[in-house]
Structure formats: C-alpha cells, structure tokens
Amino acid sequence: MIKVLAAALSLACLSVPAFGQDTANIPEARSYETRGQVTVNGQRVRYTATAGETYLLDDDGNPTASIFSTAYIADGTTDPRTRPVAFVFNGGPGSASLWLHMGVFGPQRLVLPDVQDDGAAPYDVVENVYSILDVADLVFVDPVGTGWSRPLGDHEGSEFWGVDEDAESLAAFMRMWLSEHQRWNSPKFLLGESYGTLRIGALLNQLEGGFTDVSINGVALISTVLDFRFDDTSDGNDVGYVGLMPGFAATAWYHGRVDRSAWNNDINDFLDAARTFAIEEYMPALMHGVTLPAERKARIVSELSQFTGLSESFLERANLRVSLRRFQRELLRDQGLSVGRLDSRYTGQEVDGVGDSPEQDPSFYGIDGSYTASMLDYFTRTLGVDITEYYSSIGGVRGWNWDVGQSGGNSYINVAPWIARAMRQNSDLQVLVAQGHYDLATPFFAAELMFNQPGFDQDRVHFKYYEAGHMMYIHQPSLVDFSSDIRELITNR
Known part of the structure; x- marks a missing residue:
C-alpha cells in the first residue's frame, strides 16, 4: 500500500566531527x-x-x-x-x-x-x-x-x-x-x-x-x-471489508452505479446509510460466516449490491467479501475500465477484459x-x-x-x-x-x-x-x- 506520501524539513548545516569514524569520504553538508x-x-x-x-x-x-x-x-x-x-x-x-x-x-x-x-x-x-x-x-x-x-x-x-x-x-x-x-x-x-x-x-x-x-x-x-x-483484507480479517465498504459506495455513487434518486441526490445521506449498513448488517453477516441463514444472506447481497454497484451474482461468488483490487477492476468492467486506488474518481483503460486486478493505479500514474x-x-x-x-x-x-x-x-x-x-x-x-x-x-x-x-x-x-x-x-x-x-x-x- 502506498501510504503515500509526505515530507520535507528545514535545514541547517551541522559540522561533521573529525574524531571517531573516518569522515574523509563524507563531504560537507550542503x-x-x-x-x-x-x-x-x-x-x-x-x-x-x-x-x-x-x-x-x-x-x-x-x-x-x-x-x-x-x-x-x-x-x-x-x-x-x-x-x-x-x-x-x-x-x-x-x-x-x-x-x-x-x-x-x-x-x-x-x-x-x-x-x-x-x-x-x-x-x-x-x-x-x-x-x-x-x-x-x-x-x-x-x-x-x-x-x-x-x-x-x-x-x-x-x-x-x-x-x-x-x-x-x-x-x-x-x-x-x-x-x-x-x-x-x-x-x-x-x-x-x-x-x-x-x-x-x-x-x-x-x-x-x-x-x-x-x-x-x-x-x-x-x-x-x-x-x-480496518482496511486490510488478509485472510481472516473480515473487519477490513467493513472499513472499505462505504468507500466502495462513494465510488459507485461518483460513477453513477447506484440509484442516486433514492437518496434525493444527497451523497451525505447515502454515505450515512452505507455506514449504518456496514456496522449493523454487513459486519454481523460476515461474522456468521457459513451459518448465515439463506434468506438473510440474500437480503444482505441485495443491499450490498445497491450500495456498491456490484452485481448480486458477483457478490455471491465472492462470499460477500470483495478485496480492493477486485473492486477496482469489477465496478466498470463493462466499460473496459478500472478505478483508481488513491483516488477512485480516476479510471484507466484495461486491455485484459477478464483480469481480477488493475494493470496499475490510474490515480497514481495520472500525477507522478x-x-x-x-x-x-x-x-x-x-x-x-x-x-x-x-x-x-x-x-x-x-x-x-x-x-x-x-x-x-x-x-x-x-x-x-x-x-x-x-x-x-x-x-x-x-x-x-x-x-x-x-x-x-x-x-x-x-x-x-x-x-x-x-x-x-x-x-x-x-x-x-x-x-x-x-x-x-x-x-x-x-x-x-x-x-x-x-x-x-x-x-x-
């Protein structure tokens, strides 16, 4: 993960002592x-x-x-x-x-x-x-x-x-x-x-x-x-999927993959609902694992699809657990695009139409x-x-x-x-x-x-x-x- 990014501090040139370590090959600070x-x-x-x-x-x-x-x-x-x-x-x-x-x-x-x-x-x-x-x-x-x-x-x-x-x-x-x-x-x-x-x-x-x-x-x-x-989806860490899910929802909103009219075109109301769903419905469902009743699972799949813009069949096959890289690739697959990791507003062209992860992060190669x-x-x-x-x-x-x-x-x-x-x-x-x-x-x-x-x-x-x-x-x-x-x-x- 590029936990990208930040630094630069001021500077004073400090003299290098001439004792102890051999400093002959160390130049003066610039x-x-x-x-x-x-x-x-x-x-x-x-x-x-x-x-x-x-x-x-x-x-x-x-x-x-x-x-x-x-x-x-x-x-x-x-x-x-x-x-x-x-x-x-x-x-x-x-x-x-x-x-x-x-x-x-x-x-x-x-x-x-x-x-x-x-x-x-x-x-x-x-x-x-x-x-x-x-x-x-x-x-x-x-x-x-x-x-x-x-x-x-x-x-x-x-x-x-x-x-x-x-x-x-x-x-x-x-x-x-x-x-x-x-x-x-x-x-x-x-x-x-x-x-x-x-x-x-x-x-x-x-x-x-x-x-x-x-x-x-x-x-x-x-x-x-x-x-x-809270954002690592390594095997066994289901809370990572919960931490990611409202971000997936925001991305789906931006790219028009959710019904905005159901939320009066207000992204803040939509994301508040996504947060509530993540904690009160999605997390308990993941904790149930394979014991989750079929009827309840079907309801969770349907609501998760409405929030994330991913198809119900894809969510079923993923056992409700969608990693970041798979989401990047899947959301706009029908357009041949992946979405960015650092900034999911960005999209990148994908040559491989069946890949499960993006070629690169379009939001990074778009600025570097x-x-x-x-x-x-x-x-x-x-x-x-x-x-x-x-x-x-x-x-x-x-x-x-x-x-x-x-x-x-x-x-x-x-x-x-x-x-x-x-x-x-x-x-x-x-x-x-x-x-x-x-x-x-x-x-x-x-x-x-x-x-x-x-x-x-x-x-x-x-x-x-x-x-x-x-x-x-x-x-x-x-x-x-x-x-x-x-x-x-x-x-x-």
Missing part, C-alpha cells in the same frame, strides 16, 4: 539559501528558504545519515512564542515530501487538470495563494532513503527503515532543528499524509513518550492509516510525472539547489521493519494507542483527520472506526471530508477547503 515572497490569504509574506542537508550523529558525534529538508521562515518574527512551526512529510513509506510541498503547502503550487492524466512537460506551476506560510513557518522533511536523504559512511538504509527506526531519526532531526533555530518555545505542528499519519503516531511516541519531551500543539492526519486492521518534474525544476531553478544525484520521489526504500514490539509479531500495525496516550498526557494536542470520500488506499470509514475506539478525547478529534481522494488538494474545491481547515488547526490552538 545548504542553499534564497529569499522569496508569496501572497497568501491576502497577505504578502516575505521569507527565507533554506534547502539542504542535516547530518544525524551517533552517540560519539559521528555522522550516520543525511536528511534533506526545505524550510521557509517568514520575516518579522521577534518572539518565537507567537510564530508556529509545522513539520511536513509524506508517506510511502519511502516517499519524499514533494506531494505536500508542491501540491498544497509550499509557496509555489503545481496545477493539474482534475481527474485527467498529467501528460508530459511543461507543467503549470503558479504562486500558491493557498499556502499556510502566513500562519506558520514550514519545514518539509525527506526521511532517509527519500529525495536526496541517505545513509552516510558505513551505515545502511536498513538502520533507518522501520516504524520505530524512521520515527527515531526524524525525532532526532526535529530536536536538532529546534535547537539550531532557537524554536523550542514555538507552537509545533506535525502535518503528515498517508504513511505520514502512521509516522505521526510513532513520532508522538518518540517526542512525548520520554523525558526530553517535545510537546506538540496539533497534528494533521491527512488520509489516515493508524491501525491496519508532473510532481517529480515540477519539484526538481523548482529546486534547481528557484531555490538554487545544485545537486545532480538521483532524487527518489517514491519507491527507493526496501525491507521496511513493521515490528513495533507487539507480542506474537502481530501483522496488523497499530500506532493509534500512541496518539491516544499523547492526547491524554497533553491537553493542548488537537487532531485533525482529513479524509477524501474517494480514497480507497486509506478509506474514510476505516479512520472513523479506529477513532471510535476508547482512549481518545473525542472533543479534540476533528474529522473533515472532501469530494476527492487520497491527495484531496489536486481537486480545486477541496484544496480551498483543505487549506482553510489546516489554517484553522494552527490558528485556533
């Missing part, structure tokens, strides 16, 4: 500083942008890895207590922060046609009036193995590639950045997308779980996945070329970054360590308890949960089921929904609402 300005929310913001490398150090002061980040610090702040700083990262795991950087938060923004392949260069990049630089300084961070971040010397990527390992290295980076920029007493926010939301859970454990506490004012969980049980090109063009021409090494936008990380210490090696990763604990121990921590209706990679109902569990302060958990998918900001109306929701999180602390 840093590039420029000045810029952008009009945001009617306000002209002048800022300093610093893009470059920060070297992480071991206990003996020897460099272990380089983290590349991009920081935007606005002019005119005299008291750091009045100026928030937001650390931003994407997911993957293994994704650089270009998506949130060029998609919504940075001073320049890539503009794409909605629900259409991005084609080839040149792409349209404009001044980003939806940036949040008017209310917070921004630090975009690329974890080790993404972008230009890399292990150093004799160290290997595997030392940083895991739930705990990743969080530990990013927590170290954040502490270094706060010290270098004298921002320990600034309000602090974490903005993460996809796997970046799981990263936030692990980071809160690292930052607030010990004695050198970095208390966080607020987090934005953008396309949330914290407990994998444009983001990579615009990010690298911006780095090199606007920020003056003189680096010609390979830039890994996504996919450069392998062998991720998913073990977070659960007994028995439980394969369903769950970092939600760390967020719940942080909320109990930090009364200022606000949680924004941003979900797209058409996101099948991290479904909105799966996030709801997770936050319905005990332990969270429900008054400080704020759900926001968008008529788009995983990267809701590629949809113009959703971009406007999403930017406003993030701004509200930061200003209403």
